[in-house]
Amino acid sequence: MIPKIACLSVLSVAIFASFALQAADEAPTGEELNPHEAQFQKMLKGAELIGNFSVIKDGQESEPKKDTYKIVDLKKMPNGFWLFTFQYGDKPAIPMPLPVKWADDTPMISLTKVAIPGLGTFSCRVLFHEGQYAGTWRHGEVIGNMWGVVKSPKAKEQ
Template sequence: MRFLMKSSMAVCALFLSLGAVVAAEGDDAAKKQEMLEKKFEKQMSGATLVGHFTVDGKSNGKPPREERYEIASVKKLEGDQWLITARIKYGQNDVNVPMPLNVFWAGDTPVISLTNLTIPGLGSAFTSRVMFFEGRYAGTWQHGKVGGNLWGRIEYADQKPETAEEK
């Protein structure tokens, strides 16, 4: 009987200590995620995405088109919702647009996800998935039946652009 009581107490103590370890790991993961989110918010506010995009089936041997998105601000709202205000040049349009978007995380990598978003002055049904990592971005885009790929580098607000001699 004593053996069973001691064994039961040992098992209970083991489960309690495992629960404390799991809770501590959960707290560490939440702190790490919060740090990643603050870093993303700080780095992307004032950043410029400089790169290229393609239109599926329209290359005709031409190089990809250039694109440039100036990010005025990035702010986490609630859950996966973020407010990203960007200057968007698209066709003849040049507008600053606050957009509520989802940002999901693949480990330490943020991925912007928008589905059938209406952008005032530009239209509706914009869908995109764009990931950001190590000063670069890459993803896919869709506007109605037209879509393609996009990629480039991120120029951060506290970083001066490279001159031709530095490249």
């Protein structure tokens, strides 16, 4: 079980796909991004998130489990959403519109009780800052933490 953003399967994301693809046609170009948004896109587009997640049950946190997934593409959409195209392991890449909130220059993916038919209800807060990410997640009654580094394409070249 991978209970966080990466756990969303091809089936669950299909619910969002038609909205995502339609909204992508209306998305502003990179030229219309403010400096913080441009930096966010540059950091994540084509990057791998390499880190860990834990599960908290009865107040006890599990040993961290390794977790890696790729953000194949990232585009700004209207109304505070960004179209993330995720790839987890050898699964096909999936587009998913996610709300991104900003605290000054710090972006945060923010899902609150998003019901995904057949899979349950998901919430998360994931912050990105200077090549790192950290956050909390909830899948129904199961909760946990996640953290790691953002390995951007530029960092891989160096």
